[in-house]
Amino acid sequence: MKLAWLTDIHLNFHRPPALDGFFDMLAETKADTFVISGDIGEADDVTEYLEAIAGKARRPVYFVLGNHDFYKGSIAGVREKVRAICAATPNLHYLPDAGVVSLAEDACLVGHDGWGDGRFGDYHGSDVLLNDFGLIEEFGGFDEDPGERLAKLHALGDEAAAHFRAVLPDALTRFSHVIAVTHVPPFREACWHEGKVSGDDWLPFFSCKAVGDALVEAMAPDRKMTVLCGHTHGGGEAVILPNLRVLTGGARYGQPTVQRVIEVG
Numbered sequence: 001m002k003l004a005w006l007t008d009i010h011l012n013f014h015r016p017p018a019l020d021g022f023f024d025m026l027a028e029t030k031a032d033t034f035v036i037s038g039d040i041g042e043a044d045d046v047t048e049y050l051e052a053i054a055g056k057a058r059r060p061v062y063f064v065l066g067n068h069d070f071y072k073g074s075i076a077g078v079r080e081k082v083r084a085i086c087a088a089t090p091n092l093h094y095l096p097d098a099g100v101v102s103l104a105e106d107a108c109l110v111g112h113d114g115w116g117d118g119r120f121g122d123y124h125g126s127d128v129l130l131n132d133f134g135l136i137e138e139f140g141g142f143d144e145d146p147g148e149r150l151a152k153l154h155a156l157g158d159e160a161a162a163h164f165r166a167v168l169p170d171a172l173t174r175f176s177h178v179i180a181v182t183h184v185p186p187f188r189e190a191c192w193h194e195g196k197v198s199g200d201d202w203l204p205f206f207s208c209k210a211v212g213d214a215l216v217e218a219m220a221p222d223r224k225m226t227v228l229c230g231h232t233h234g235g236g237e238a239v240i241l242p243n244l245r246v247l248t249g250g251a252r253y254g255q256p257t258v259q260r261v262i263e264v265g
């Protein structure tokens with residue numbers, strides 16, 4: 001089977017003619033299933049884009065959400081809206097709710113949003129102030145106490161890690177190849193930005209250590225895992241273990257595309 005992977009499509013940066021071209025491209029993509037590793041739109045339009053994607057693709061669409069999908073809204077509110085449209089759209093699936101998805105006899109899909117959890121790099125020495133902190137309701141604005149903000153980043157990373165810990169034992173028992181989808185690169189080595197691994201100032205926000213730890217912990221020597229992620233917009237590949245590979249998608253605002261079509265099974 002063929003899995004078409006998209007990431008960081010940020011459709012809110014497009015106006016109708018360009019959007020129509022993107023939807024036509026999806027309709028023509030030769031794949032059995034689509035997966036999107038987050039940053040699809042923003043809080044007020046992400047559900048609209050997901051419905052349009054599901055309608056144009058006319059095949060199963062699985063996705064996780066990225067930080068931008070919550071901009072000008074809240075994490076809890078967007079997740080609730082997204083769950084409501086998934087309930088009403090038979091071919092649209094939010095991966096955190098989908099558990100272990102069988103793709104082929106020997107391959108499955110699992111996934112969770114993930115979050116830059118502040119654990120790699122130098123959080124306290126970094127001057128980086130992501131728009132997340134001013135544009136997502138769960139954060140207390142740009143002036144929020146850095147310690148309080150870090151606790152929230154940890155909690156979001158831990159939530160994603162708990163999901164992977166819950167689904168991976170079953171996934172790795174039943175399938176020899178697990179495709180794990182998450183928005184934020186779960187390893188330092190996968191945190192590509194302009195051809196290099198991100199520096200210590202960006203790493204806290206560009207990597208989710210909690211998820212990486214959960215993936216490595218769950219791996220079995222006779223199994224294979226491919227991680228699909230995005231968020232940094234810098235494409236690259238990292239081999240973490242001989243049987244654990246991470247593909248980070250490259251992306252440009254205004255040029256949404258199919259990252260690659262992966263043959264599975």
Ligand SMILES: [Fe+2]
Nearest residue numbers: 008039068231
């Ligand atoms: Fe993005």
Ligand SMILES: [Fe+2]
Nearest residue numbers: 039066067231
């Ligand atoms: Fe992102």
